[in-house]
Amino acid sequence: MSGIAIERASALKEKPASGSLGFGKYFSDHMFLLDYSTDKGWYDPRIVPFQNLSLSPAAMVFHYAQEVFEGLKAYRKADGSVQLFRPEANIKRMNDSCERLCIPKIDPELFLDALKTLVRTEISWVPGEPDTSLYLRPFVIATEPHVGVHASSSYIFAIIASPVGAYYAEGLNPVKIFVEAKDVRAVKGGTGQAKTGGNYAATLRAGLEAEQRGFSQVLWLDGINRKYIEEVGSMNVFFKFGDEIATPRLQGSILPGITRDSCLRILRDWGLNVTEREIDVAELANCTEAWGSGTAAVISPIGKIVYGETRYNINGGKIGELTQKLYDYLTGIQWGRIEDPYGWTCSVNS
């Protein structure tokens, strides 16, 4: 029996039309909340109607960005049941992020119970059309009203839910990526491997410039040599060079993506030559296929990369054979079309 209290909304929202979902625009009727104080630890787990949070303008999250978040999805299978994909991996990564940001960790069992209870409460919000899902966004914010720089003594952990379609307007059509040479996303020793809002704030300027020039996203280079590929920000990246499939090594400034890890496992099980290493941006001249991986982005083919004056057209701007095969297999597991040999999926009812 779950210890999570449920307060139901008195009026339910109208659901958005299935074709208009996009990404992260709509929110379901309820949310999960949990409070923290130094005296009580984490307490009062509850589901409440989706609502605004009331915070002091001095709450530390507004001033020093003490915040972490996660992203995972609930998928509707053809038989109508609903499953999560590797939630334990998101729970572990969020607690790793908490450790980096001096936020008290959350009990993994309670976290999983919260995810499943919220999805069961919002089951009618899990869309059933192809390539749609209910995106779950757990996050923790520092709430202590204090403008001295130190770790907060109080926090809110919340989970909100948003029915989503494709992250990129392009869908499965290859995206255009701009290699950023001026701004840097993260450096080793910083917070690059944690999922914290500040990492994303640092990418907005270059992202806006790239968008204005017709690109979907920015590809980040390392902050020291300014030549080794890191990640895209909303996704990790993979490149095919001849027989080798390479992805940047996790060296401290790159997000340890759960979809990245799933791709590595699948590709290795397929017997392919997969490496995690430093990738010099100049190597893109030899790249025959490229894709990004992420919970939101799923597997997103990359058709064009521009670095200064150099344009790399990858696989003639079309989705590659391996990218398509990986997309079909991974999404097959996530939506339950293919048997899951890894034990990655879990029912929200178990």
Ligand code: COI
């Ligand atoms: C995700 O893939 O879930 C992310 O958090 C990436 C992005 C939407 C910030």
